[in-house]
Amino acid sequence: MPCATAKTTPPEQTMHKTIIWAACAASAFVGIAVAQDTTGGPRIEIANPNATFPAQQRALASADVIERGNGLYQVNCMACHGRDLRGGDQGGPNLLRSDVVLNDVEGEVIGELVRNGLNRMPANTSLDADAIRSIAGYIHSVLATAQGQGAPPRGVEYDLDIVVGDARRGERYFNRECAMCHSATGDLAGIATLIDDPVNLQNSWVAGRRQGRGGGPAPVQIVTVTQGDGSSVSGELVRYDDFFVSLRAPDGGYRGYSRVGTGVTIAIEDPLAGHKALWPEIEDDEMHDVTAYLETLK
Amino acid sequence: MRLRHVLCVIVPCLPLAAAAQGQPVVVPPGALLEPLGGDWPSYSGDYTGQRHSALRQIDKESVRHLTLAWTTQMNYSVRGRGGLAGAGGGFATQVGGEGTGAIDVSGGAIKGSVLEVDGILYVTAPDHAWALDARDGSELWHYHWETRGGTHIGSRGAAIWNDSLFFETPDNYLVSLNARTGEENWHVEIASFEEQYFSTMAPIVIGDKLMVGTGNDLDQPGFLQAFDPATGELLWKFYTVPMTADSPGIETWPNVDSASHGGGQVWVPGVYDPETNYYLFGTGNPSPGYTGAGRPGDNLYTCTLIAVDVATGEMAWYFQSSPHDTHDWDSAQTPILFDGVIDGEPRKLVSTAARNGYFFTLDRVTGEPIVSVQYSKHANWSLGERDNGSPEPNPGKEATIPGSLVSPVEGGVTNWQPSAFSPQTGLFYAHENSGYNILYLTDPDPRGSMGLGGKRASFVGNLDSAFDAIDYRTGEIVWRHPWPNGVMVGAGVLTTATGLVFTGDGNNNMVAFDAGNGELLWHTRIGNMSNTPQTFLVDGRQHLLVAVGERLYSFVLY
Numbered sequence: 048m049p050c051a052t053a054k055t056t057p058p059e060q061t062m063h064k065t066i067i068w069a070a071c072a073a074s075a076f077v078g079i080a081v082a083q084d085t086t087g088g089p090r091i092e093i094a095n096p097n098a099t100f101p102a103q104q105r106a107l108a109s110a111d112v113i114e115r116g117n118g119l120y121q122v123n124c125m126a127c128h129g130r131d132l133r134g135g136d137q138g139g140p141n142l143l144r145s146d147v148v149l150n151d152v153e154g155e156v157i158g159e160l161v162r163n164g165l166n167r168m169p170a171n172t173s174l175d176a177d178a179i180r181s182i183a184g185y186i187h188s189v190l191a192t193a194q195g196q197g198a199p200p201r202g203v204e205y206d207l208d209i210v211v212g213d214a215r216r217g218e219r220y221f222n223r224e225c226a227m228c229h230s231a232t233g234d235l236a237g238i239a240t241l242i243d244d245p246v247n248l249q250n251s252w253v254a255g256r257r258q259g260r261g262g263g264p265a266p267v268q269i270v271t272v273t274q275g276d277g278s279s280v281s282g283e284l285v286r287y288d289d290f291f292v293s294l295r296a297p298d299g300g301y302r303g304y305s306r307v308g309t310g311v312t313i314a315i316e317d318p319l320a321g322h323k324a325l326w327p328e329i330e331d332d333e334m335h336d337v338t339a340y341l342e343t344l345k
Numbered sequence: 346m347r348l349r350h351v352l353c354v355i356v357p358c359l360p361l362a363a364a365a366q367g368q369p370v371v372v373p374p375g376a377l378l379e380p381l382g383g384d385w386p387s388y389s390g391d392y393t394g395q396r397h398s399a400l401r402q403i404d405k406e407s408v409r410h411l412t413l414a415w416t417t418q419m420n421y422s423v424r425g426r427g428g429l430a431g432a433g434g435g436f437a438t439q440v441g442g443e444g445t446g447a448i449d450v451s452g453g454a455i456k457g458s459v460l461e462v463d464g465i466l467y468v469t470a471p472d473h474a475w476a477l478d479a480r481d482g483s484e485l486w487h488y489h490w491e492t493r494g495g496t497h498i499g500s501r502g503a504a505i506w507n508d509s510l511f512f513e514t515p516d517n518y519l520v521s522l523n524a525r526t527g528e529e530n531w532h533v534e535i536a537s538f539e540e541q542y543f544s545t546m547a548p549i550v551i552g553d554k555l556m557v558g559t560g561n562d563l564d565q566p567g568f569l570q571a572f573d574p575a576t577g578e579l580l581w582k583f584y585t586v587p588m589t590a591d592s593p594g595i596e597t598w599p600n601v602d603s604a605s606h607g608g609g610q611v612w613v614p615g616v617y618d619p620e621t622n623y624y625l626f627g628t629g630n631p632s633p634g635y636t637g638a639g640r641p642g643d644n645l646y647t648c649t650l651i652a653v654d655v656a657t658g659e660m661a662w663y664f665q666s667s668p669h670d671t672h673d674w675d676s677a678q679t680p681i682l683f684d685g686v687i688d689g690e691p692r693k694l695v696s697t698a699a700r701n702g703y704f705f706t707l708d709r710v711t712g713e714p715i716v717s718v719q720y721s722k723h724a725n726w727s728l729g730e731r732d733n734g735s736p737e738p739n740p741g742k743e744a745t746i747p748g749s750l751v752s753p754v755e756g757g758v759t760n761w762q763p764s765a766f767s768p769q770t771g772l773f774y775a776h777e778n779s780g781y782n783i784l785y786l787t788d789p790d791p792r793g794s795m796g797l798g799g800k801r802a803s804f805v806g807n808l809d810s811a812f813d814a815i816d817y818r819t820g821e822i823v824w825r826h827p828w829p830n831g832v833m834v835g836a837g838v839l840t841t842a843t844g845l846v847f848t849g850d851g852n853n854n855m856v857a858f859d860a861g862n863g864e865l866l867w868h869t870r871i872g873n874m875s876n877t878p879q880t881f882l883v884d885g886r887q888h889l890l891v892a893v894g895e896r897l898y899s900f901v902l903y
């Protein structure tokens with residue numbers, strides 16, 4: 048996917064990352080152009096709605112121009128508008144959602160504002176047309192990497208530690224609420240090694256099914272279907288609604304039953320019942336404590 | 346305007362114009378004042394939003410005899426002759442638009458209301474509009490809009506004023522077609538494509554005005570506009586967030602920059618009260634959606650029920666159903682107007698069930714809050730209600746770095762799919778979706794993120810989702826049908842004068858309940874509906890219509 052590379056760039060290599068941003072934007076644009084060349088061909092899905100707006104559709108300036116614009120931006124604009132263009136300490140507004148930037152193509156709107164100033168922004172007559180085109184080219188190259196649903200470009204990747212709970216409190220909670228089904232030395236031994244991302248670990252233990260890499264569906268529910276004559280069969284629930292139930296019997300066979308006017312009754316054993324009972328009750332602090340405790344089970 | 350349209354203007358479609366001579370207009374605007382009856386001429390069928398049909402052929406006994414009259418896969422082909430179910434002789438597909446034709450949107454579920462007038466159905470999807478014969482589903486005309494792009498998330502339907510049919514496009518045009526032929530009258534731009542607006546709302550005709558809303562995910566301000574249906578001229582524009590330092594509501598934002606990038610989009614049709622001449626509608630979430638640090642305050646008038654005077658576009662009253670929302674829980678759903686009795690006094694009321702899990706009843710003339718109740722069993726984001734009826738958000742349930750376990754999930758307890766009301770039972774019918782997710786703050790920047798960025802939402806699971814019949818006087822749930830496995834349902838609701846409630850069950854069934862007690866009376870497994878069941882008469886027979894993705898199903902009693 049475009050711009051995945053930016054994520055792996057160390058945050059301190061800001062210049063380097065900026066260049067990658069531009070390169071990503073260029074490749075994203077190529078992708079659109081290719082799609083547009085297939086007129087009359089097969090159906091084209093708009094898979095990335097983000098790419099369907101002008102800020103992501105338009106051709107980028109050349110790499111040289113963007114690079115020059117980047118330098119000029121840092122000298123002339125960054126103090127107020129921020130390194131990431133989302134607004135800075137000096138109170139300048141976020142350029143990535145600015146009417147001026149969004150309605151600009153190659154510096155014609157931005158340039159007018161720069162030359163005349165606006166509100167607290169002083170007029171700047173020292174930048175010539177070429178410089179303004181370069182700055183605009185740089186701003187548009189960043190905007191082109193914005194993500195879907197209005198989300199900004201991938202910028203700084205924060206190293207966020209979600210393990211903030213108290214492991215000892217978490218252990219007490221675990222022993223009280225979880226130990227009837229789970230064991231730190233049994234099914235959960237080494238769980239923090241098996242699921243080495245704390246976010247996935249927390250998501251998995253709360254949901255009761257493994258999430259993220261190696262994740263899978265919820266554990267199978269067992270259904271017992273009793274028919275009007277009193278006979279019953281139990282098996283893995285395939286599907287049910289108010290009118291129908293189906294199961295996989297122990298012999299591997301499939302059985303389906305109408306529930307409309309047939310006297311069929313069903314009873315379902317949900318292995319996640321304990322987890323579902325937890326969701327409305329557990330406090331976020333308790334959740335973080337348990338995650339901290341499970342993190343000790345390497 | 347492109348050449349083919351110019352031709353149609355110069356030579357004004359003579360045979361078709363002649364065909365129209367002497368015929369009554371398709372929908373005179375005065376007809377929209379009538380309660381929902383034999384036709385379905387507007388988004389909600391009538392101005393109340395009750396979605397309560399007076400038709401009586403389909404009742405608690407006969408509902409089990411409903412028969413599939415026809416099913417039609419919509420024709421998204423943009424070339425060649427459409428019409429008359431491919432039998433030839435129909436009108437060619439009409440093509441308009443400001444795009445180059447390079448973006449081929451040949452699909453998209455039917456998520457809007459279908460209009461039905463005198464045996465003709467009017468259907469929309471993003472970049473497409475059709476007329477079908479309601480008797481057999483044959484296509485009469487097809488209009489395709491060549492788009493510039495934009496978010497193609499859905500089209501909520503069309504509006505008809507006299508002989509003109511109107512719909513909005515994802516790249517922000519209001520298009521007027523000849524309802525009889527599908528030929529374009531005109532189109533006007535209603536919002537900026539550069540600023541990343543996209544438009545989905547079904548326009549609403551009120552007299553000689555069209556109510557037009559739009560959408561946006563990039564922190565742009567929401568607004569409702571009124572257009573002249575004859576010419577496309579803009580008559581007024583009402584911003585839902587403060588745009589200047591002296592705008593009302595500015596005290597609920599840190600500054601004008603934040604307020605004027607604060608969202609509050611108008612993407613679902615509202616309702617109309619002819620006695621006050623108020624149009625009542627809901628607004629979307631504040632922006633940025635999940636990172637509220639940069640917009641401390643209540644963020645008026647986002648997530649708010651608003652009454653505007655149709656004559657002037659001035660706000661008459663407001664009620665905020667989610668102050669300072671931080672969960673993308675729009676309150677844009679269609680409210681419902683009805684007359685009722687509160688504490689022994691007859692009252693003119695409006696009720697609404699919001700995505701945040703609250704049910705509200707207010708005086709629709711004054712905006713006085715009467716009922717403010719969390720009807721969702723599981724919603725866990727509120728600290729209770731303020732004196733003015735607005736819920737008080739719990740800041741602890743915003744996205745946090747170590748994760749916040751939040752119910753409901755992003756889609757909400759309800760959403761845009763319309764709820765319904767029955768004046769006979771006095772009950773308000775709404776889905777109650779219950780699920781949990783863990784919200785992680787991934788962008789702790791104090792400026793806040795942008796749009797819906799800055800968070801990660803990890804789905805935990807759903808449980809206890811149900812369909813509820815709610816007493817408008819108290820917000821109490823009178824009957825509640827839990828869905829098997831607690832599945833969350835995205836389906837609209839229809840009630841009838843014969844005591845039926847139609848909706849979807851999230852397990853691919855359309856179902857009919859007894860409105861009084863919640864007993865299930867009928868179902869058909871046609872797939873999960875993508876719009877809302879509707880009913881009308883065709884040649885004196887009551888039909889029941891619903892869309893499943895790109896396909897329509899029409900049921901009838903013979």
